[in-house]
Amino acid sequence: MEQLIWAVVTMAIGVGVCLLYFWGSNRVLDGIYPARGPQAGANILRANAVRPWLFLGPAIVILTIYLVYPVFNSIWLSFTDPAGRAFEGFANYTQLFGDAKFAESLRNNILWLIVVPAASTFFGLLAAALTDRIAWGNFAKSLIFMPMAISFIGASIIWKFVYDYRGEGSDQIGLLNAVVTSFGVEPQAWITLPFWNNFLLMVILIWIQTGFAMVILSAALRGISEETIEAAVLDGASPLQIFWKIKVPQIWGTIAVVWTTITILVLKVFDIVLAMTNGQWGSQVLANYMFDKMFRANDFGLAATSALVIMAMVTPIMIWNIYEARKDMK
Amino acid sequence: MSGMAGQKSSLTWAVNLSVVALVLLWTIPTFGLLVSSFRDADQLSVSGWWTSLTTTDRNIVARAAAPDSQVQDGDVWVIAGNIFEGEGSVSAFGVRAQDPTAFAPGETAEMSKGRTMTVEADGSYRITSPEEHSSRRGPRIFATSAEPPKFTTQNYNTVLYSEGIGRSFLNTFTVTIPATIIPILIAAFAAYALSWMEFPGRALLLAMVVGLVGCAFADVADPTSQAL
Numbered sequence: 001m002e003q004l005i006w007a008v009v010t011m012a013i014g015v016g017v018c019l020l021y022f023w024g025s026n027r028v029l030d031g032i033y034p035a036r037g038p039q040a041g042a043n044i045l046r047a048n049a050v051r052p053w054l055f056l057g058p059a060i061v062i063l064t065i066y067l068v069y070p071v072f073n074s075i076w077l078s079f080t081d082p083a084g085r086a087f088e089g090f091a092n093y094t095q096l097f098g099d100a101k102f103a104e105s106l107r108n109n110i111l112w113l114i115v116v117p118a119a120s121t122f123f124g125l126l127a128a129a130l131t132d133r134i135a136w137g138n139f140a141k142s143l144i145f146m147p148m149a150i151s152f153i154g155a156s157i158i159w160k161f162v163y164d165y166r167g168e169g170s171d172q173i174g175l176l177n178a179v180v181t182s183f184g185v186e187p188q189a190w191i192t193l194p195f196w197n198n199f200l201l202m203v204i205l206i207w208i209q210t211g212f213a214m215v216i217l218s219a220a221l222r223g224i225s226e227e228t229i230e231a232a233v234l235d236g237a238s239p240l241q242i243f244w245k246i247k248v249p250q251i252w253g254t255i256a257v258v259w260t261t262i263t264i265l266v267l268k269v270f271d272i273v274l275a276m277t278n279g280q281w282g283s284q285v286l287a288n289y290m291f292d293k294m295f296r297a298n299d300f301g302l303a304a305t306s307a308l309v310i311m312a313m314v315t316p317i318m319i320w321n322i323y324e325a326r327k328d329m330k
Numbered sequence: 331m332s333g334m335a336g337q338k339s340s341l342t343w344a345v346n347l348s349v350v351a352l353v354l355l356w357t358i359p360t361f362g363l364l365v366s367s368f369r370d371a372d373q374l375s376v377s378g379w380w381t382s383l384t385t386t387d388r389n390i391v392a393r394a395a396a397p398d399s400q401v402q403d404g405d406v407w408v409i410a411g412n413i414f415e416g417e418g419s420v421s422a423f424g425v426r427a428q429d430p431t432a433f434a435p436g437e438t439a440e441m442s443k444g445r446t447m448t449v450e451a452d453g454s455y456r457i458t459s460p461e462e463h464s465s466r467r468g469p470r471i472f473a474t475s476a477e478p479p480k481f482t483t484q485n486y487n488t489v490l491y492s493e494g495i496g497r498s499f500l501n502t503f504t505v506t507i508p509a510t511i512i513p514i515l516i517a518a519f520a521a522y523a524l525s526w527m528e529f530p531g532r533a534l535l536l537a538m539v540v541g542l543v544g545c546a547f548a549d550v551a552d553p554t555s556q557a558l
Contacts, residue, residue: 063542143356161366175362210356
């Protein structure tokens with residue numbers, strides 16, 4: 001009971017302080033520069049110069065502490081020894097690029113980057129296009145969306161039941177092995193198959209992210225103006241032609257957004273690998289490699305260096321995002 | 331697609347079928363977990379969840395009652411009892427670990443030193459010996475038990491009443507509720523400022539915010555954990 005009270009108090013304080021800041025600071029600003037009296041005009045101008053910074057303040061502070069500072073600190077750490085104290089020059093970089101496990105992680109990450117966003121977007125588009133045409137579409141959508149609500153670790157547990165392997169002779173309790181044995185194929189210890197296990201892990205993320213892609217793309221498909229489709233129908237276009245030549249070009253921007261969002265997510269993927277294989281059997285990825293170096297090997301220098309490699313891979317997407325955002329602003 | 335002229339696709343059934351296939355593919359793994367969560371832990375580890383409605387065979391090793399419970403019956407000494415504590419059904423039994431399914435229930439198995447063992451389908455056994463049973467422990471009985479489908483809420487009991495679960499729930503809410511409200515609040519005000527107010531550095535700030543979205547959590551976790 002006492003715990004419950006504390007939890008409620010903590011939540012109330014957190015949210016309350018936040019609300020109070022925005023409300024209070026706005027009030028104070030209006031108090032200092034009241035929009036009436038002889039100097040009303042000048043006061044409004046001054047208040048309007050200050051107000052954006054009041055509103056942006058918390059966001060800037062939090063982003064600085066939790067995003068900007070860590071990035072710069074990572075850059076510094078990548079040049080230091082494992083404890084993060086003495087300067088070591090490029091030693092971490094040479095060690096990293098000489099590590100076979102790192103090369104494996106990089107290769108796997110590139111595979112993930114190619115397969116997962118493409119497959120999720122494809123299945124999402126497929127699901128969106130199909131469910132929009134049927135009566136029970138919304139029900140189907142909510143079922144396909146459901147995995148989005150499951151944490152990566154939870155999803156990994158679910159898929160462990162699918163990939164589970166029991167020695168030959170005993171009953172398979174993994175769904176996949178049960179299916180292949182019913183076709184007379186030998187059961188496999190799926191997640192230990194080098195190279196192919198990567199794809200089996202990717203399936204989990206695709207399974208999760210398809211729902212996300214579907215919801216966004218479905219909204220975009222519904223936003224297409226009916227006139228263009230009617231015109232195509234009157235011109236005698238087949239459903240496939242309408243889909244590929246009329247609809248898809250019109251939602252191209254949304255597809256790109258979905259694609260890049262999933263791409264960024266893929267670069268951070270780590271829970272699934274940690275839970276399923278922990279990087280064994282040739283399935284390591286960069287984020288888990290970094291986690292390994294940081295919390296198991298306690299090598300902050302090397303961990304920061306691999307973090308920077310991940311960031312370097314995100315950079316093109318960041319630049320593209322900034323470019324798109326600026327285009328929207330104009 | 332509703333309300334569109336001339337758009338009654340003849341492929342409706344194909345669309346329906348594909349959606350059914352998609353939905354099945356996407357829900358079956360989770361459904362498996364749901365079924366598994368209601369299954370008995372012993373059955374769970376020997377048979378797939380899709381067999382949960384059928385009878386499963388489980389190999390059990392029971393030990394007969396200790397010889398001090400033996401009774402003399404005519405010229406033989408008898409140990410009797412039941413290998414099940416509750417209900418069960420034996421589909422085969424054996425007297426050696428190498429051959430646990432050698433005998434059908436009701437048959438009589440020969441053991442060493444002239445002893446015999448009979449296990450009935452309901453799990454009751456009877457071991458006879460021409461001399462008094464001498465070993466300290468009763469002989470082992472290997473049986474294959476056909477277990478009917480068994481569903482249980484035991485797993486939920488274990489989880490919901492386990493030590494510290496209340497704390498975990500509470501912590502989850504203490505984290506998720508403010509972690510949902512506060513960022514939305516902060517972001518809403520920042521977004522309002524960025525989109526509706528004119529001030530120097532607006533474009534630069536917007537670019538920075540959008541760019542930082544892509545920062546891997548790794549970059550953050552690393553130095554932050556070091557700082558702690």
